[in-house]
Amino acid sequence: MRFWIGAAVVAAALVAMAALVSYEYFFFAGYTVLMFVVLATAWNILGGYAGYVNFGTPAFFGLGAYSAAVLYKATAAPLIVQIALAALMAGMLGFGAGLLTLRLRGIFFAIATIAVTVIMQTVFINWRYAGGATGLQLLRPPTIAPFDSYIKMLFIVMGVSAIASVAIARYIERSWLGRGLRAIRDSEEAAEASGVPTLRLKLIACTISGALMGVAGAPMPMYLSFIEPASTFNLNYAVGALASPMIGGTAHWLGPVIGAVLLSSLQQIITVTISSEINVLLVGALLVVFIVVAPDGILGLARRIFGKR
C-alpha cells in the first residue's frame, strides 16, 4: 500500500511539474532521467535478480525505437500503439536471444548480448525503408488536448512507463518468479537440483526485461523527431542501464531507481557544463569504485549505516 501511495505522489509531482514549469529544457532533461529509470529497472530484472549481465540494452532499446518509427512512417499510428509494438518486438528479441544463450554461463550471455546489439545496428544500417545509415526524419503529430507542448506529453508518458516498470519489477521481486531468480543467482546448480525451472524463469525475466527496454526506446524517435542507427544503438545506453543498478543496489527495486536518478542527473549536468568524455569517464570510475568498495550499492551502504537488516 505504501508503495502505491508513493507512486501516486511521484505521479502527482510529475503532473505538477508539467503544469507549473514552462522551461522546455527541463522536460528534455527530465525525460532522459525517467528513460534511464525504465532502462535500469528493466536491466535489474535479469541482471540484478538473476545475475545475468546484459550488455545488449541498446539492442532492445533500439529495436523498440525503430519499431515505433517504422510503424509511424507506415501507418501514422498513435504513440500508445507504437509503444505496444515496441514492447512486443523487444520482448520477442529478449525471448529469442535468451533461448539461444541462457543455457550457457553468464559471461557467454553477456557477450552474446553485445553481438545482438551489433547485428541489430547492422540490420538497420542496411534497411533502406527505415532510413539506412543516414537516418529518418519524422514529423511529430499535433499536440493532444491537455498538454501544451509535445515534449511535456512525452515527459508524462515516460513518467507513466517508469512507474509501471518499477511496479512490475517490484511485483517480480516479491513473487515466486523473484524467489526463483534469486535462487539462480545464488547457485544455479542448487536451484536446478531443488526443482526450480531455471531456464524457463530466466527466459521469462529476459523477455520482460527486453520488452521494458523496448518501451523506453519507443518514444525516442518522437523525442528527437529523428532516428539514426549509430546513436540509437549506442553503447552508452548499456553503460547507463548497467551502472545505475550497480551503484544504487541490485537487490531491491529501489536501487536502480536511486542509481538512475543520481547518475543520469549527474550526467546531464556534466555533459552540459564540462564534456561528454568526462561524463563517460565518471560513470566508468563510479561503476568500478562501487563494485569494489560497496558491492551492495547505495542501498547496501545505507543499510550498513542505519544498521537495518
Next chain:
Amino acid sequence: MGIPLDLLLEAVLFGILLGGFYAAVSMGLSVSFGLLDVPNVAHPAIMVSGSYCTYFVVGRFGLDPIVAGVALTPLFFLLGMAVYRFYYEVFEKRGGRETGVRGIAFFFGLALIIEVGLILAFGVDQRMVEAPYIGKSLVLVNDIRIPMRTLVAFGAAIVLTVALTLYMSKTFTGRAIKAVAQDEPALRLMGANPVRIKQWAFGIATATSVLAGAMLIIVGPVEPGMDRDYIGRTFAVVVLAGLGSMTGTVAAGLILGISESIVLIHPSLGASWAPAVSFILLLVILGVRPQGLFGR
C-alpha cells in the same frame, strides 16, 4: 554467389593474412578467458592502449613499431599481473554470490576508463605510425597486390603464435598454466600456488596484447573506440576455437578472417555488413556448438 574467381581467390588470400592477425590478437584472451576463466572484456581496450603506447614510443624514439611493441612487453606484463592481483583480491578470493556479475561489470568499467583515458590523452582522431614497409605492397602474379603492412603483421602474428604455443606446451610454467586451468584443487594439493601461476599467466596474456596492439597500428590507423569492434572478433575467435586451445585459436582466426574478407567483396553485402560477421559467427557457435571447434 556471383563473384569472379580471381577476386574470390584474392579475398581468400587476404582473409588468411587477416585471419593470422586475428588469431594473434585473440591469443591473450585465449589465455586469460579461455584458460584462466577471467571474464576479461577489457582485453581489446588494453590492446588498443598498447597501440597508443606503441605510437608514443615510435614517435618519441623513432623505433620500428614491432621493436617498440616488444620493448613495451615488460611494462604490460607487470600491468597484467597487477590487474589480476586486484581482480583476485577483490572478486575471486571473496567468491560466492554475484562474483561473476561483478567481475564482468568490473572489466567493462575498466574498458570504459581506458577508452576515455585514451580520448583525453590523444583525442578522437585516428593515429598511425611510420615504417619503411608501410604504404608499399607486394605484387604477385595476376596483379594481386598484398599490402606489405599486412604481410609484416601476419609474420609477427605467426611468430607470436608459435612462440606462445611452444611456451605453453614445452616449458614448466606453461604446463603449470594449463594444469591450473584443468584442475585447480589438484594443483593446490601438489603444493603449487595456483594464484601465482594465474597471475603470471595473466601477465603473459597482457604482454601479448601490447604486441597485438603494435600489429594493430601497423595494419591500419587506430582510434580509441576501436576496442568495440574487437570485442566481437576476439571473443568469437576464442569461443570458436574452444576455450584455451592454441591450435583452435589459429583455425578460428583464419575462419573469421576469410569470412570477413569474402563478405567485404560480396556485391550485395559489402563493407556495411563486415562488422557483424564476427558477431553472427559468435552467436551461431554459441547456439550450435558452445564448446567450440577444439573444445575440451
